[in-house]
Amino acid sequence: MDFSIGELARRTQVKVPTIRYYEQIGLLAPPPRTEGQQRRYDKKSIARLAFIRHARELGFNIEAIRALLSLQDNPDQSCSVADRIASARLAEVEERIASLSALRTELQRMLKECACGRVAECRVIETLADSTHRHGRLAEN
Amino acid sequence: MDFSIGELARRTQVKVPTIRYYEQIGLLAPPPRTEGQQRRYDKKSIARLAFIRHARELGFNIEAIRALLSLQDNPDQSCSVADRIASARLAEVEERIASLSALRTELQRMLKECACGRVAECRVIETLADSTHRHGRLAEN
DNA sequence: CTTGAACCTCTAGTCACTATAGGGACTAGG
DNA sequence: CCTAGTCCCTATAGTGACTAGAGGTTCAAG
Structure with missing residues (x-):
């Protein structure tokens, strides 16, 4: 056994x-x-x-x-400790989803606007180089 | 300067x-x-x-x-390399969102069913201990 | 010239594993 | 009983992208 x-x-x-x-x-x-x-x-x-x-x-x-x-x-x-741990995890997950959704939107925009010519006029590179970019938090993944 | x-x-x-x-x-x-x-x-x-x-x-x-x-x-x-890198990232983000959404659903279910009494009948703990649990991939965050 | 903030290098720590090296134990077949 | 092959053991180092700390040096202001 x-x-x-x-x-x-x-x-x-x-x-x-x-x-x-x-x-x-x-x-x-x-x-x-x-x-x-x-x-x-x-x-x-x-x-x-x-x-x-x-x-x-x-x-x-x-x-x-x-x-x-x-x-x-x-x-x-009491079960409340377990409840609190799981709730905290749920909150993390929701925050993560929200921030990834924002990333998705931005990536989609970048890609849609890219005419796929030379890098010189590439929207992907331009967007990244744009110094007026909003400052969000770093994506943790 | x-x-x-x-x-x-x-x-x-x-x-x-x-x-x-x-x-x-x-x-x-x-x-x-x-x-x-x-x-x-x-x-x-x-x-x-x-x-x-x-x-x-x-x-x-x-x-x-x-x-x-x-x-x-x-x-x-050519811009296509940048495009491919960004597309790959977008795919990652979308996959991540999907898997986190599944997690969210499961956490919400756990929490909703928890009557918050003793641990002995806690749904949170029970769900985790459930050996018939489906086997997904490990959450990377 | 002195003070104190900012700078320097180098090393180790974070998280949750994963990989490698160099060996020892167990099991099935001859 | 011997051997082959698979599994198991410990210990150490590596992963990614930083972050923290020790211990010392340089700079700019007053």
Whole structure:
């Protein structure tokens, strides 16, 4: 009923080095080892790692996941902490969408106006060089 | 007509260490120095750095900016390279928006269903722990 | 000439992994 | 029992685009 790190990786779709990384930073408890020092996992490990993976998919950072895991381990606490973490993440996502939408608009405008001749009259390059450009925040991606 | 790195930073809204970083990685040419080895910039530096800043605001990565700058330096080339770089960026942005929109939906659902009682019946935690969860790609932010 | 802000280089840290090197353990077949 | 091949181990360094800090030097104003 116990299995290797590679098997855990296969079952959770999390890469082997990532699992070791999660252990190193304390997201996953160090599992028992074989005599030859190889890690052995059980079903609970799958659940825990899947939890982490789902949280990462939703973009929670490691600190948030640490908090969410500790909530899961203490089910008698109020849910409001989890709620606050998820709300904060939602706010981030919404802000991100808004700023990317603005980027999209600007990129579309640049591209539409580009007649695709020489660089000398290229709207893409011109737009970037335009010193009267509004100053937004840097795109984080 | 020439000025310090701090002045350049002030005029372009790019931080001093970032300017030195751009020089180090070859995005900005090393400027002349005073006898005491302090950098001295001119108006052209402002234009170049502003260009870089605008490109970063639009989320172009350093390699893309390197290419865009070299296009600007050779204005007789075809504009199609710039067009392709910008189009690729637009595609990235659109993909990002799509995946963040999916995240938003899921976060909203989690939060709406959370009755905010004990963690034991918290939908936020439950959703994360749900092993039947669809497997999307990890959110890159 | 003195003060103090701004400048210099160099190194290390951020985040969440990913890659590599150089080895040891486990399993199936002969 | 031996071997081949796959998996596993640790430790270190690299990614992108900066940011922070230490420890020292230069500049401009008064």
